[in-house]
Amino acid sequence: MxxxxxxxxxxxxxxxxxxxxxxxxxxxxxxxxxxxxxxxxxxxxxxxxxxxxxxxxxxxxxxxxxxxxxxxxxxxxxxxxxxxxxxxxxxxxxxxxxxxxxxxxxxxxxxxxxxxxxxxxxxxxxxxxxxxxxxxxxxxxxxxxxxxxxxxxxxxxxxxxxxxxxxxxxxxxxxxxxxxxxxxxxxxxxxxxxxxxxxxxxxxxxxxxxxxxxxxxxxxxxxxxxxxxxxxxxxxxxxxxxxxxxxxxxxxxxxVYTRMEQIIEHHLVRLKETVDAVSRFPGSNATQIAACLRWSMRGKTWEDFPLSQRWFAVGETIAHLDFLLCRGFVERRMENGKRAYCLTMDGELCKSKLDCMWKKYRED
Ligand SMILES: [Zn+2]
The missing domain is CATH 3.60.15.10 (Ribonuclease Z/Hydroxyacylglutathione hydrolase-like)
Structure with missing residues (x-):
């Protein structure tokens, strides 16, 4: 064929x-x-x-x-x-x-x-x-x-x-x-x-x-x-x-179904990492949070990332923060002209609520 x-x-x-x-x-x-x-x-x-x-x-x-x-x-x-x-x-x-x-x-x-x-x-x-x-x-x-x-x-x-x-x-x-x-x-x-x-x-x-x-x-x-x-x-x-x-x-x-499951799980892991980063560094902006996440550019630290790749990474991080924001897990305010994210609840509670939410994406 x-x-x-x-x-x-x-x-x-x-x-x-x-x-x-x-x-x-x-x-x-x-x-x-x-x-x-x-x-x-x-x-x-x-x-x-x-x-x-x-x-x-x-x-x-x-x-x-x-x-x-x-x-x-x-x-x-x-x-x-x-x-x-x-x-x-x-x-x-x-x-x-x-x-x-x-x-x-x-x-x-x-x-x-x-x-x-x-x-x-x-x-x-x-x-x-x-x-x-x-x-x-x-x-x-x-x-x-x-x-x-x-x-x-x-x-x-x-x-x-x-x-x-x-x-x-x-x-x-x-x-x-x-x-x-x-x-x-x-x-x-x-x-x-x-x-x-x-x-x-x-x-x-x-x-x-x-x-x-x-x-x-x-x-x-x-x-x-x-x-x-x-x-x-x-x-x-x-x-x-x-x-x-x-x-x-x-x-x-x-x-393709296996691949869709993998992508759905990838975003759950990513959201949990984001929650951990906000929990450790409350009041951070998306660039500071992105610097705490794991990225798949092998052997490179955040500082070594080309600027354009950092831009994509921060965009992804904002999308994950938006997801958490829309569901009441984080709040966002302005501090000295920069955005500042904080959790609205304990980080572990946040992550277990995400686990519950994922049942919908897995079984729907
Ligand atoms: Zn495209």
Whole structure:
């Protein structure tokens, strides 16, 4: 069922284009993400009855464009009948959308929720609110300025703003004779969507479920509880019968239900660590709390973390603190222009309440 059209188109032997599913035909274009810890984007191309749907694009940079175009040309897509579906707003997924579709008749589909966030990030000033947020959580003005040039995702956004066909939860896209259900899975971004083919029980899991990395859950302006939303979205997907899962990054080498359980347990461990850190250092901000947590950058201390990785880590820590805040486990106040977190109850009690709460995520 799996074959490689060209086995040696990469120096390290990894194929650029692989057929990963038969009927409907699904190809994976391996789009490299240079200098980024995610390593690659799996761009999927679905084809049936002369129609083509491309899922995601890679960053707006030459290495991504070259790989994407080589893959799409090899598949011989008919551009008069080719559409693009963007799973979520991140630039490793949307970066080449206008470049790819400019002058072509196909549509660009994207969830309305993520599109609104994307629009605000492209043409609005939400980044100013976000920067102020990180400063109140312990970043310095100088670090924020440095981040604008160092963040591995910044600078690779789409070259221009573009219009889309807005999708809502439950909408259906067709490719030839096949239906694909668009399922809203807020969490990783406020409006991420996965595609699900019910007869084949085939799931394109985007960044909602990844296998050898944990999807990044961070804070979003206007979203109170990203982590709570994310866990609810995992429970939502767990109810589906799934035979094949195609993630947006790296490999899938595990049963998807096992992987969802692992991710759910990971966040419980993380929340308990966060509770311990707040208990030991009451009045800390998210940067100080993040410095107390265990991170999987082997051999590196918090001080050795590149600034951009620290930024992601603090975002994740805020998402965990928000989860605790929304459920009354911690309180947040301002002290000298910085946020300060404290537990509202004994740390051990907090952790046993979290254990109780997890029964819902395990058994729901
Ligand atoms: Zn993403």
């Amino acid at each position: 799996f074959y490689n059209k060209n086995n040696d188109d990469r120096k390290d032997g990894t194929p650029m284009l692989t057929k990963v599913y038969e009927n409907p035909a699904v190809y994976r274009v391996d789009v490299p993400l240079p200098d980024n810890p995610l390593k690659n984007l799996n761009c999927y191309v679905i084809q049936d009855g002369g129609e083509t749907l491309i899922l995601d694009t890679g960053f707006n940079r030459k290495e991504c464009l070259d790989a994407l175009m080589a893959g799409v040309e090899e598949i011989e897509a008919d551009w008069t009948r080719t559409n693009l579906f963007l799973t979520h707003l991140h630039s490793d997924h949307t970066g080449l959308a206008p470049t790819l579709m400019k002058g072509r008749p196909g549509k660009i589909y994207m969830s309305g929720i993520d599109y609104d966030y994307f629009k605000e990030a492209m043409v609005g000033e939400s980044w100013k609110v976000s920067d102020a947020n990180y400063i109140s959580e312990g970043f310095t003005q100088e670090q924020i300025m440095r981040l604008h040039s160092e963040n591995p995702a910044r600078g690779y956004e789409p070259e221009e703003f573009f219009e889309v066909e807005r999708l809502e939860d439950g909408d259906i896209l067709t490719v030839g004779k096949w239906n694909f259900h668009c399922i809203l899975v807020p969490g990783h971004t406020p409006g991420q969507m996965v595609l699900y083919q019910p007869e084949k029980q085939l799931l394109f899991s985007a960044d909602h479920i990844l296998f050898d990395i944990t999807p990044n859950i961070t804070c979003w302006i206007g979203t109170l509880d990203s982590l709570g939303n994310y866990l609810d979205s995992l429970v939502k997907i767990r109810k589906l019968p799934i035979r094949t899962t195609l993630p947006a990054h790296r490999k899938n080498d595990m049963d």
